[in-house]
Amino acid sequence: MLEITTDYGVEGDSSRIACTYEQLPTSVSVGSKILCDDGSLVMTVLECLSDSIIVRVHNDHVLEEKKNMNLPGAAIQIPGITEKDENDLLNFAIPHGVDIVSGSFVRSAANVRAIRECLGEAGRHIRVHAKIESQEALQNIDEIIAEADGIHVSRGDLGMELSPERVFLAQKMIIGKANRAGKPVVTSTQMLQSMTKKITPSNAECTDVANAVLDGTDAMMLSAETAKGMYPKEAVETMAKICVEAEQAMDYAEVYRLHRAANRKQVSMYESVASSAVEISLDMGVKLIISITDTGSSTKLLAKYRPKANILAVTSSELTARQLSGVSRGVTSMLVDSILGVEDLTLKAIVYAKDQGLIKSGEIVILVHGLDDSVSTSTNVVKVIEVAKKGYSSPKNSFFSGLHIPFI
Incomplete structure (x- = not known):
């Protein structure tokens, strides 16, 4: 068993870890699934306390700091833009001339508008993209695409919110709608995951990248492959070659x-x-x-x-x-x-x-x-x-x- 506390000042160990989501105990219930680190760690809620929860861990995994947590099916009680988001936009994005900001876990068009309002006149030149990472976002996809300047298909979090076998359907639907609206769309997460440790990707990964191009994505984004992988340069070169081949095959x-x-x-x-x-x-x-x-x-x-x-x-x-x-x-x-x-x-x-x-x-x-x-x-x-x-x-x-x- 493992305790997950909302007191982020707690130093974690094998029996207790901390998260930044203060409403965690009221957002889940006994039997709820919790997924961490892009689904690498699977847990089930056993008990909900005032400021923490007790979970059963289903598999071994080394959980590093600042990894993501997903609560499939839960109604998340967080604002569209947090206090930290506001600080990042006002004190970094605007002064440094950032071209594009991408809102994480955008659930509706209102979340996109909240980012625009925070940017204000000083940041009106900044394009606002929306990352689609939840079931709620999929339900509101039309209004999000209409409001945002661009869309990110974040497949890692989508795979935890939906199920892995349904991610390809969500990807095709999002890209298709964004294409028809003329909004640029970026596809990311686990594109060439094996290249974090190997210098060549698997054939399945190459096919995955190519199919995203054929689906109509405007751009690809690598994450772990370049952030902490052993072959970041080779990963970029490989992805570029696959994209060129796929583009040549398009009708x-x-x-x-x-x-x-x-x-x-x-x-x-x-x-x-x-x-x-x-x-x-x-x-x-x-x-x-x-x-x-x-x-x-x-x-x-x-x-x-x-x-x-x-x-x-x-x-x-x-x-x-x-x-x-x-x-x-x-x-x-x-x-x-x-x-x-x-x-x-x-x-x-x-x-x-x-x-x-x-x-x-x-x-x-x-x-x-x-x-x-x-x-x-x-x-x-x-x-x-x-x-x-x-x-x-x-x-x-x-x-x-x-x-x-x-x-x-």
Whole structure:
């Protein structure tokens, strides 16, 4: 038996450990399951006292400090944002120019709004992502996706809240909904877990990573593999190789068709422009879409429709450049002094893209920008250009062996 106390000042040993959740004794009941360290330690509640509980431990495990605890099926009595969260946001995130904060155990849209309210005007530039880690969050997934700037699929905690055999369903559902909403989604936890101790992953892990890409995730995040693993560099390199292989295996025409079908309701002019640019890029087998953008909104819409082509975002905002390159799928950012003057920006973008190996002379590029060349305006122009040895030109009319997208 083991006692779990809510007095966090207690030094733990083999008979007693402490946790920070003060409402633990009232949140569980006799027979409740408790899981620690991503499910590595399984316990059953035997007795609930005033400030502690007594549990039966079902397996041997070395429990280190500050590991997570899950209470499957329990109604958690904690605020959407804690006092420590507020301190971290106000005294670290804002002063240090953090681009993205990810709220842990977000249960509803109200939790996301609470983070925004705490950030206030001084932190309005910070993107707020929501980690989906509980059954309650899954029940409220639509409102969370609508409110958040991005979503994290935290599979470790989900596996404890649901059951391991149902995590893949939750992952596919969350990613699919986020894709349709045009919100970037990150998949994490136990991606290449064996690489914490081995230099090569298992075939099953490689397949898992690849399937997350095929599901539609925008980004992958390693945790234990790089935080405490023996081969952090190799883990990153391995994951990158798997992602590239999986992306090459995708049926981009089908992905585009499904996205268009899912967005048949009224869409904005800007989204219509973006989806049209992606359709043209698929029909013509284009390798690069250049997006001249101020806020990054038009580039995100391009990424939403999952072009096979790379997207080069040309922007004068360091913040926009970082946020786009961080989680928007297929996007590389190029920072310039000003986004005025489409002709000059296009020439610079072509030179940069050649240097990065994104395009070569003679290839076709899609250019997306605003109509007015003298001021920063909304994106409403799509151009097809051909890369020359120096600069670019209008391509000659010809037939392309690209991916034809039937009208929906």
